[in-house]
Amino acid sequence: MCSVVAFVAMSSLIKAAGEVFTGQVVFFRSLFAIIPVVMVMAWRRELKTAFYTHRPVGHVLRGLVGVSSMGLGFFALTRLPLPEWVAINYAQPLIVVVFSAIFLGETVRIYRWTAVAIGFVGVVIVSWPKLTLLTSGAEMGQGEAIGVAAVLASAAISAVAMLLVRRLVLTEQSATIVFWFSATCTVAGLATLPFGWSPLSWSQAAILIGAGLCGGVGQILMTESYRHADMSTIAPFEYTSMILAIVIGYVVFAEVPTAYTLVGGTVVVCAGLFIIWREQRLGLQRAPARKVSPPQG
Numbered sequence: 220m221c222s223v224v225a226f227v228a229m230s231s232l233i234k235a236a237g238e239v240f241t242g243q244v245v246f247f248r249s250l251f252a253i254i255p256v257v258m259v260m261a262w263r264r265e266l267k268t269a270f271y272t273h274r275p276v277g278h279v280l281r282g283l284v285g286v287s288s289m290g291l292g293f294f295a296l297t298r299l300p301l302p303e304w305v306a307i308n309y310a311q312p313l314i315v316v317v318f319s320a321i322f323l324g325e326t327v328r329i330y331r332w333t334a335v336a337i338g339f340v341g342v343v344i345v346s347w348p349k350l351t352l353l354t355s356g357a358e359m360g361q362g363e364a365i366g367v368a369a370v371l372a373s374a375a376i377s378a379v380a381m382l383l384v385r386r387l388v389l390t391e392q393s394a395t396i397v398f399w400f401s402a403t404c405t406v407a408g409l410a411t412l413p414f415g416w417s418p419l420s421w422s423q424a425a426i427l428i429g430a431g432l433c434g435g436v437g438q439i440l441m442t443e444s445y446r447h448a449d450m451s452t453i454a455p456f457e458y459t460s461m462i463l464a465i466v467i468g469y470v471v472f473a474e475v476p477t478a479y480t481l482v483g484g485t486v487v488v489c490a491g492l493f494i495i496w497r498e499q500r501l502g503l504q505r506a507p508a509r510k511v512s513p514p515q516g
Contacts, residue, residue: 225437227463232430234296236423242411244293249404251431260394272395281383282403291373298366300474305464306345306484311374312457313338318378325449330497334490341486348479384445393442458491
């Protein structure tokens with residue numbers, strides 16, 4: 220839940236920064252995310268060991284996949300209202316449930332499959348007005364439709380990144396995972412310097428630094444959460460960001476959510492809440508078995 224708050228704050232700050240080249244945003248978000256990571260390492264007295272890893276290739280691969288998702292997401296954020304961006308981005312936890320069953324072999328029962336299907340219907344409801352604008356001649360309509368396509372692609376790639384994180388947490392510390400991710404994304408963002416960076420005002424620089432700090436905190440908390448529970452259990456909690464996005468979008472950006480956003484977002488949230496309720500019931504049933512099971516790892 221704290222991770223969700225941090226990421227919504229990060230997204231709001233990036234949107235508040237205005238028109239900034241995507242690679243430039245990725246650089247600031249990634250570079251300054253390293254600060255809270257190092258602070259956590261120091262607090263845990265892990266500075267001497269946290270930078271070392273036996274799986275550098277795995278970290279770099281996760282970073283490259285993650286930075287692709289990040290870039291597409293930031294690109295979409297400049298073309299969509301914040302509530303719509305968050306609502307459509309809910310496809311990510313739905314895809315995580317699907318991918319965790321297919322690639323990680325996690326047990327996903329009929330109830331969750333049904334909830335995932337209903338959740339995708341909600342995503343379609345939110346997206347539909349923007350997608351129909353693909354056939355329109357209006358410039359803004361085309362921009363919003365491209366934003367929808369970008370955020371959906373970002374969600375799918377992000378789901379792949381979550382699978383890679385799930386495997387890394389088996390052997391790597393959370394701070395190590397986040398540090399390598401931030402370092403990889405920083406280098407990737409810096410590599411875009413010749414392709415469109417522009418001078419920033421002091422306020423834009425401060426806003427992007429704040430976004431980076433929020434992103435680092437959110438990344439640490441998210442990575443830690445996947446250490447303690449199945450991906451398909453954690454993913455639905457992402458839906459709570461809808462409430463924050465609507466409030467911030469209205470108060471800060473004067474964005475009034477459309478009926479499509481409210482209806483579709485409600486459908487997705489209800490699907491997520493059902494999954495959470497179902498997991499809680501299953502957890503109560505599994506509790507006696509855990510008490511007699513030997514500790515794992």
